[in-house]
Amino acid sequence: MAPPTGKRVKGVQIFRPFVYGTTAQPFDEKTNPKPPGIPDDHTHSWTVFVKGIDDVDITYWLRRVQFKLHESIPNHVRMIEGEKGKPFQIHETGWGEFEIAIKLYYVPESAEKPQTLYHHLRLHPYGRTEAEKEAMRLNGNQVISWAYEEQIFNEPYEPFYEILTSGAIPPSIPASALKAASSPSASSGFSFQGKSQKEIRDRERELGFAPRTEGGVLERSAMIPLTNRPGQPFSRETEQLEIKKLKEAAVKVEEMMRKLKEEVQKKEKLLKELKEENAKG
Known part of the structure; x- marks a missing residue:
């Protein structure tokens, strides 16, 4: 954790939504064949992850994530560094369910201590009824066990506050292009900040970028999607x-x-x- 810099912004609370959990799928010759070298007793492939809601980038506030797996798994403590626009995740195979410790490390500007979440790996659908079990399945017989969470920053330090409130941006526009195209000093004089979603979408089209998904969210915001879509249940x-x-x-x-x-x-x-x-x- 970096030493505190600046003062805390009193009376301010900022939250950012994210998703964590596991996705598992049984090995099957047609839909999910077992790769060479996988032990005979391994029955499933699975992924554990932390990512932004609607898959938006969260590396501006989350620097790295440590996943602590079952001790029987080689290299059972894994540290994943953040890559802009990519989820923090690891892929593994196995036969049993267990609890995974997920430790979140924030960017240095936050001066915040790491926080730990706990998640139970699910290889088989569960629920009180068959309908509840079926609700855990996605196409391809995947079993999803995901949790929606909101990271809350209470009275953040000034430098981190600036990062968190630097302005929401459309995820389809690269940051470098956005900076040049939306700066008030640019030739167009257009700025994305303070504009409605329709104005932003119109400007995206003018700039030649694909407009973001209807009902989606802006990066660097606390927004969540308006409606459910495949792969986006929250x-x-x-x-x-x-x-x-x-x-x-x-x-x-x-x-x-x-x-x-x-x-x-x-x-x-x-x-x-x-x-x-x-x-x-």
Whole structure:
């Protein structure tokens, strides 16, 4: 951890969404053939990762990630350095499930201590019902066990605050081209900062870059996708569905509490009557 520089920005809290977890797939001659040299008892290939929501770059705040695997795996502690636009990930094969320790190391400007997450490798779908188990599967019989998380930076130091708030950018535009094309001093006089998503998409087309996916997110922002897409199960749509489930569950719990209260009142009434009858006798 680098020594603190500058002052902390008081009263400020900044968060950045990201995803971590594992994706596993059983070996199969047609869909996932076992590579040469893999032990006979290995039944699955799997990947553990940390990446940005909607696959946007997160290396501006996350410098490296350490994955601590099961001790039976050769070189079971792996350190992955950040590469812009790429997830932090490792690929392995095996036959058993175990807990993986994921340690996050932030960029030096943050002066923040590393934080550790824990994730259970899933090789087989799980759930209370077959529908829940099926929900874990993707095309190709992959088993996904992913978690949505939000990294919170409380009162960041000034240099890190500047990095975090330097301005959201369209992920389809390279940073070097963006700097030249969106600078207020550029010949066009256009700046992406403060512009609406429509204005940004229009400017992307003018610059010759492919417009970003509709409903996607901007890099260096706290945005999440508007809707679910293949390979992107976390979105505002998912959030609304979860909120709906929570509301429905709350209604069920309230109804259960009402019935339980009625049962308690009936038993209390019966107990009172029995005591009165016993006193008379």
